[in-house]
Amino acid sequence: MSSVRQQIGLDVGALKARDTEDVIVGKEIIRHRLSSRVIHWLVADFFFLCAATGLPVFSPVFGWLGNLFGGLAVCRVIHPFAGLAFFASAAAMFLHWKREMQMTAQERGWVGPKLLEYLRDKANHDQIGKYNGGQKVFFYTAALAALGFLVSGVVLWFPLTFAGFLRQLAILVHNVTFIAFFVSIVFHIYLGTTAEPGTFNAMTRGTVSKAWARIHHPKWYRELMGTDK
Amino acid sequence: MSVQSLEIVRSSASTWGGLTGVRSLPVLSKYIDSSSCIGCKACEVACQEWNDLPVVKTSQVGTYQTLPELDASYWNLIRFEEREHENGFSWLMRKDQCMHCGDPGCLKACPAPGAIVQYANGIVDVNADQCIGCGYCATGCPFNIPKFHEKTAKMQKCTLCVDRTRLGLEPACVKSCPTGCLHFGTKEDMLVLASQRVGQLKKNGFAEAALYDPPGVGGTSVITVLAFGNHPEWYGLPKDPSIPWTIKLWKNVLRPFGFIAIVGAIVGAFGHHLYYGNKGHIDPAPLDDEPPQA
Numbered sequence: 001m002s003s004v005r006q007q008i009g010l011d012v013g014a015l016k017a018r019d020t021e022d023v024i025v026g027k028e029i030i031r032h033r034l035s036s037r038v039i040h041w042l043v044a045d046f047f048f049l050c051a052a053t054g055l056p057v058f059s060p061v062f063g064w065l066g067n068l069f070g071g072l073a074v075c076r077v078i079h080p081f082a083g084l085a086f087f088a089s090a091a092a093m094f095l096h097w098k099r100e101m102q103m104t105a106q107e108r109g110w111v112g113p114k115l116l117e118y119l120r121d122k123a124n125h126d127q128i129g130k131y132n133g134g135q136k137v138f139f140y141t142a143a144l145a146a147l148g149f150l151v152s153g154v155v156l157w158f159p160l161t162f163a164g165f166l167r168q169l170a171i172l173v174h175n176v177t178f179i180a181f182f183v184s185i186v187f188h189i190y191l192g193t194t195a196e197p198g199t200f201n202a203m204t205r206g207t208v209s210k211a212w213a214r215i216h217h218p219k220w221y222r223e224l225m226g227t228d229k
Numbered sequence: 230m231s232v233q234s235l236e237i238v239r240s241s242a243s244t245w246g247g248l249t250g251v252r253s254l255p256v257l258s259k260y261i262d263s264s265s266c267i268g269c270k271a272c273e274v275a276c277q278e279w280n281d282l283p284v285v286k287t288s289q290v291g292t293y294q295t296l297p298e299l300d301a302s303y304w305n306l307i308r309f310e311e312r313e314h315e316n317g318f319s320w321l322m323r324k325d326q327c328m329h330c331g332d333p334g335c336l337k338a339c340p341a342p343g344a345i346v347q348y349a350n351g352i353v354d355v356n357a358d359q360c361i362g363c364g365y366c367a368t369g370c371p372f373n374i375p376k377f378h379e380k381t382a383k384m385q386k387c388t389l390c391v392d393r394t395r396l397g398l399e400p401a402c403v404k405s406c407p408t409g410c411l412h413f414g415t416k417e418d419m420l421v422l423a424s425q426r427v428g429q430l431k432k433n434g435f436a437e438a439a440l441y442d443p444p445g446v447g448g449t450s451v452i453t454v455l456a457f458g459n460h461p462e463w464y465g466l467p468k469d470p471s472i473p474w475t476i477k478l479w480k481n482v483l484r485p486f487g488f489i490a491i492v493g494a495i496v497g498a499f500g501h502h503l504y505y506g507n508k509g510h511i512d513p514a515p516l517d518d519e520p521p522q523a
Binding site for chain 2: 164186
């Protein structure tokens, strides 16, 4: 069957990436199977829906974003539901990846100086497996943010149910979470696209080149090639 | 509204050009003398009548009070408090309603442009057509006044009868008060009236009588004479109200910081790219550890 596909020019890599990952297909390596990619993009899309309907509330400077949905009053209705969808997909993402994202003691250093080292191209990549410490830190940032958004968001959703200091606190938590997460997102997008060519493909087609794997995730590359000691 | 928009001196979530107030007007004020209130609730009825508010189901709270709290359809409530103190027993009555703060916390917290406005005459008003019903105003209010209307999903509160006062009439509650404990006029005049009454109360043995016009919220356009001025909490009033620090932290610190952080991150990412370029564009060594291709 697969030989027929090859004969008529079907994309074997993409087809294999439907349900397998961490396998070599010709010159490529499948990095994210279809389910991983779908979950990632659900989280991303719901986040941007939340951001677009929430930013006009953050500041009137972003009122134009609210107009895309029919005004601020519509945003106020959409935002909490988009938020629930964001949380649900983020929870699915957490469960989907949590085993692969377990951090070693060494990787905890990525919360601080190691990340700067990495950004300055000074980090030693040799022992980096499928995910580096920074990616893992971002993974937990997203999980924490989803939780912070949910808890504070539910309080803000129902002005009749919750009142007083709890709501004041929720406003602060929602804002701090947003600012911290959005800054992380900016770097996530930057590093996933133009900073490191070939990376975006891993989240769209699901595959990366062998050369890419060797540069960015050498230990993962060696494991797949069977050359890791 | 079109003429009144010339009188808007402060507007929620306003941007440049959002303020249209060119007229200067004397600040108006409602004067309440809690010590001569007899709790007849004529003001409650007048408020419901004038504003065409529906009947709200009352609930027994153990006193003569109509409701435990103000309601989205009940903007004026006489609070009853039985209080024992050193000099005996007092039955305290206070008219609870929007205080129309000089520096309104509701307006500060509101994220919807123009949903809460302050007119040059001091009246703080909710524009229902701009309101999105998020309830942030209630969170920003130190007096717990704005209420969420379940049917309209908008916030509602006392307007200080903005539709009467702009025609030179006094608010409906003032009009209906039989004892003269309510007056309406310029704040200047009301302050004179209040200081006279406070002096009279002091002479009559209420040494702590005082006017409640809290400076923490920039003074209010509803000023209340309290016989026990050192105990505003006996009347259900906060001792030294101000806009909650959380709301100030959010609007004055977090929001500008958020802008700087987000813009900084975007500029930083661009800068990083200019300085360091792409990673992985170096010519890779041949993949000599590749197994032979099938």
